[in-house]
Amino acid sequence: MFRKVLIANRGEIACRIIWACQELGIQTVAVFSEADRDALHVQLADQAVCIGPAPSSKSYLNIPAIISAAEITDADAIHPGYGFLAENAYFAEVCEACRIKFIGPPSSVIRLMGDKVRARETMKALGVPVLPGSDGVVRTVEEALAVIEQIGLPVILKAAAGGGGRGMRIVRSREELPTAFQTAQSEAEAAFKNGDLYIERYLERPRHIEIQVLADEHGQVVHLGERECSIQRRYQKLIEEAPSVALTPELRAEMGAVAARAAREIGYTSAGTMEFLFDGERYYFMEMNTRIQVEHPVTEMITNVDLVREQILIAAGEPLSFRQEEIIFFGHAIECRVNAEDPETFTPSPGTITAITVPGGPGVRVDTAIYPGYTVPPYYDSLIAKLIVRDRNRERALAKMRRALDGFIIEGIKTNIPMHQKIFQDPDFIAGRLSTHFMEEWMRRMKALEEEPIGLG
Amino acid sequence: MNIKELKEIIRLVAEKEFAEFELEQPDFKLRIRRNAPPIIHTVESSAARAASSSAVAEPIQAPSAPATPVVETAPQVEDEKVYHIIRSPIVGTFYRAPNPTASPFVEVGDHVEPGTVLCIIEAMKLMNEITSDVAGEVVKIYVENGQPVEYGQPLFAIKPNTRA
Numbered sequence: 253m254f255r256k257v258l259i260a261n262r263g264e265i266a267c268r269i270i271w272a273c274q275e276l277g278i279q280t281v282a283v284f285s286e287a288d289r290d291a292l293h294v295q296l297a298d299q300a301v302c303i304g305p306a307p308s309s310k311s312y313l314n315i316p317a318i319i320s321a322a323e324i325t326d327a328d329a330i331h332p333g334y335g336f337l338a339e340n341a342y343f344a345e346v347c348e349a350c351r352i353k354f355i356g357p358p359s360s361v362i363r364l365m366g367d368k369v370r371a372r373e374t375m376k377a378l379g380v381p382v383l384p385g386s387d388g389v390v391r392t393v394e395e396a397l398a399v400i401e402q403i404g405l406p407v408i409l410k411a412a413a414g415g416g417g418r419g420m421r422i423v424r425s426r427e428e429l430p431t432a433f434q435t436a437q438s439e440a441e442a443a444f445k446n447g448d449l450y451i452e453r454y455l456e457r458p459r460h461i462e463i464q465v466l467a468d469e470h471g472q473v474v475h476l477g478e479r480e481c482s483i484q485r486r487y488q489k490l491i492e493e494a495p496s497v498a499l500t501p502e503l504r505a506e507m508g509a510v511a512a513r514a515a516r517e518i519g520y521t522s523a524g525t526m527e528f529l530f531d532g533e534r535y536y537f538m539e540m541n542t543r544i545q546v547e548h549p550v551t552e553m554i555t556n557v558d559l560v561r562e563q564i565l566i567a568a569g570e571p572l573s574f575r576q577e578e579i580i581f582f583g584h585a586i587e588c589r590v591n592a593e594d595p596e597t598f599t600p601s602p603g604t605i606t607a608i609t610v611p612g613g614p615g616v617r618v619d620t621a622i623y624p625g626y627t628v629p630p631y632y633d634s635l636i637a638k639l640i641v642r643d644r645n646r647e648r649a650l651a652k653m654r655r656a657l658d659g660f661i662i663e664g665i666k667t668n669i670p671m672h673q674k675i676f677q678d679p680d681f682i683a684g685r686l687s688t689h690f691m692e693e694w695m696r697r698m699k700a701l702e703e704e705p706i707g708l709g
Numbered sequence: 710m711n712i713k714e715l716k717e718i719i720r721l722v723a724e725k726e727f728a729e730f731e732l733e734q735p736d737f738k739l740r741i742r743r744n745a746p747p748i749i750h751t752v753e754s755s756a757a758r759a760a761s762s763s764a765v766a767e768p769i770q771a772p773s774a775p776a777t778p779v780v781e782t783a784p785q786v787e788d789e790k791v792y793h794i795i796r797s798p799i800v801g802t803f804y805r806a807p808n809p810t811a812s813p814f815v816e817v818g819d820h821v822e823p824g825t826v827l828c829i830i831e832a833m834k835l836m837n838e839i840t841s842d843v844a845g846e847v848v849k850i851y852v853e854n855g856q857p858v859e860y861g862q863p864l865f866a867i868k869p870n871t872r873a
Contacts, residue, residue: 286861302859303800317860320800320832324857350833 253568254278254329254353258322259293261333262312264621264638265544266293269331272560281325283318285311287629292621299325306631312336315343322352329353329567331560335633338543339366355567356522357467357542364518365540369412369450375537378514383529383536385452393430399451400426406456409433411440412448415539417487419443422454455536457687458529460484461496462541463511464551465524466562468572473516475508476551476559477581482686483675485598490668490691491675492547493586494554497646497684498530507535512576523548523563529688546589546635549619553585553642583642584649588657588672590620590637592628595671602630606664611656615642615649618660628665636667646684650676674698715739792866793843797858801832805854813854815865819847827865830858845869 256279259266266282270293273280282297287306294300301321304311311317313336322330330352332338344359356362365371369388376382384403389412390396400407400423409432411419419440421432433449441447460481467473480496481489495504511526523544528535548559557579566572592601604627610618620637622628628636639660641652657673675681678694718732722741732739788794797803805813805828814826821827821841830837849866852858 301800301857302861304860311860316833317800321859323833324800324802 254564256281256298256325256327257329257331257355257564258283258318258325258327258352259297259331259333260312260318260337261331261335262288262291262293262621262632263635264619265333265546266291267296267621268619269333269560270296272558272564276561276564278564281321281327283312283321285631287631290626292623292626301325306629308336308632312632315340315346318343319346319350319352323350327352329355329564331355331564332543334543334546339541341366353567355563357520357524361518361520362542365542367412368410368414368539369448371540372450372537374518375514375540378517380510380514380526380537381535383452383455386450388450389448390451393433396429396433396449396451397426400429403451403453406454407451408454409436409449409451411436411444411446412450413444413446414440419449420487455529455531457689458531459496459498459686460489460527460538460688461499461507461530461535462525462527462545463507464548464559465511465515465520465526466557466559466566466572467512467515467520467522467524468566469521469569470571471516472572472575473512473520474572474574474576474579475512476555476557476579477504477508479547479550480686481547482688483681483690484688485691489547490589491586491672492550493584493646493649494550495581495584496530498532498686503535522566523559546638547587549617549638549640550585550587553615553617553640554581554583555579556582583644584646585640585642586646586649586653587638587640588653589635589668590639590660590662590672591634591668592636592665593634593668594666595668598668600630600634601666602628603665604628605662607661608663609659609661611639611659613656615652616656617641622662636662650682788849788863788866791868792848793845793869794863795827795839795841795865795867797830797860797862797864798839799830799832799837800859801830801837801857803852803854803856803858803864804829804831804836805850815847815850817847817850821845821847821867839864841865841867843867843869 257273258281259269260283262284270280280297282293282300283303284291284294284300285304285306286302288294303317303321304314330347337343339362341359341363344354344356344362347354348359364374372382373388386399390399406422406424409421409423419436421436423429423432436449437447440449461478462481463478464476465473466476477494478496478499479492479494481492483491515524525541525545527538527541529538544560544563552559593599594601605622605624608622608624617640618637622636639656641649641656643649643652654676657669657676660669719741814828815821822844823842825841826838827841828839830839845867847865848868851863
């Protein structure tokens with residue numbers, strides 16, 4: 253087992269990893285930027301090292317500084333969390349070269365899955381369903397047109413190095429293609445220093461359904477069911493739940509088995525997620541995230557498996573302590589991402605938190621790194637807390653989330669809690685009629701309601 | 710290794726004024742440092758300084774004290790008002806001399822010019838020379854040779870030359 257783990261992250265996930273280490277009796281090292289001197293993870297860890305100024309490019313993305321911090325503190329492993337360096341194959345490679353254990357899959361697998369074109373081709377070859385699309389990178393508008401002739405419209409152009417919605421364009425007509433192609437290319441070039449694009453059939457109203465897998469270094473792979481993450485805005489997830497109301501037990505077992513087998517075939521280790529689009533009948537591989545995900549708690553709540561603890565045990569070389577048939581799903585879990593932002597305009601709302609009241613009671617979990625008096629810095633992600641509930645079924649989980657949201661008071665800054673409260677009253681959401689366009693449609697409905705004259709109808 | 714042998718080693722290290730001593734055996738690893746362990750919070754009260762200047766045995770398994778919030782203590786703030794502070798631009802290990810047998814780049818009382826090498830910070834096996842950006846006199850050296858430093862940690866206080 254590791255003696256000391258350095259956590260190359262901040263915020264709630266850094267605290268989450270420190271908690272897991274504490275339970276395992278492992279020493280922890282926090283790293284922090286000058287803007288995070290008062291951050292909770294700095295105070296929770298056994299040791300803390302300032303690694304740079306506020307901009308993440310000079311601190312949390314600064315590989316030499318993080319490796320040096322691991323060296324001067326004698327850390328024998330690094331947990332990257334999510335975001336920042338979590339899916340940076342080069343960072344994983346540097347860790348491997350420095351004989352510091354990277355808590356995640358091998359760098360070669362991160363690199364393979366990070367290249368969306370190669371990932372797609374690999375999955376296709378392994379028999380995982382993918383959307384009809386181009387064979388590899390499409391270099392010119394003419395090539396793109398040829399693909400459209402084959403698979404039909406609409407299509408989506410995607411960046412090979414992509415993620416987070418950047419370098420993506422939906423094309424509904426041939427006329428739109430030249431402009432869309434160029435914008436997507438330059439956007440991809442700017443965001444990832446790689447303008448390579450590929451094409452896939454565009455699904456109009458799909459659900460986002462992802463499968464959680466855990467793989468040890470001895471070839472054992474299990475899946476922990478799905479999470480539905482259809483509630484997103486600009487490709488940023490807002491609400492996640494497990495299980496999805498759209499899957500039958502048979503489909504769940506099939507998708508899980510497909511994901512687990514593919515993970516084994518590519519030599520995956522640690523926790524990982526295969527993201528699929530689901531059109532109501534069929535599912536299609538979208539991409540694989542080679543890290544722990546923000547929404548991992550919903551899976552933890554329905555399986556009682558501590559995913560971060562398992563990641564650490566796997567990285568230490570331990571075999572998985574349970575088999576597929578020992579994973580039992582209990583009830584329904586939902587997570588709301590609480591962001592420091594205006595609930596109407598979505599503009600970030602950094603500032604000092606003057607007071608907090610956190611909801612509790614059975615089946616309620618809050619993962620956060622904020623405390624009264626803490627100042628949310630303007631430099632990083634606006635996620636300040638994750639509110640997770642579990643109950644016997646979806647209906648009861650919804651009721652529990654409503655009362656938990658009502659009891660979650662954060663003063664001094666604006667949060668999106670009021671937005672969540674409204675969504676949990678929405679008839680479509682309550683009925684589980686979800687798609688990745690839910691938020692756009694919901695916002696349009698809300699706007700229409702506002703504009704309706706008061707006192708009429 | 711028994712307690713008696715351990716005590717003997719600590720005594721020896723203290724006597725010889727080693728900055729750092731490391732012993733590794735198949736089932737045992739010992740490290741002794743004469744300066745503060747790399748909890749790089751710059752809490753530099755006089756009591757803490759007195760405590761850390763004595764040889765401290767730090768068996769690798771021993772839990773260190775929980776990290777405390779970083780506090781910029783009064784003396785340092787005072788220094789900042791009076792002197793020009795040279796801070797570490799990177800995370801790494803601080804060395805006052807180009808090699809273990811050489812004499813330090815600078816001592817307290819030395820005069821430095823912009824570009825004068827003050828120390829080396831080793832990061833990822835690379836030696837980074839840290840130079841002065843002002844002309845003046847070295848009045849304080851905050852860090853001991855071989856000590857790990859974090860980003861932004863004060864290394865030297867320099868009393869700038871007053872213009873004639």
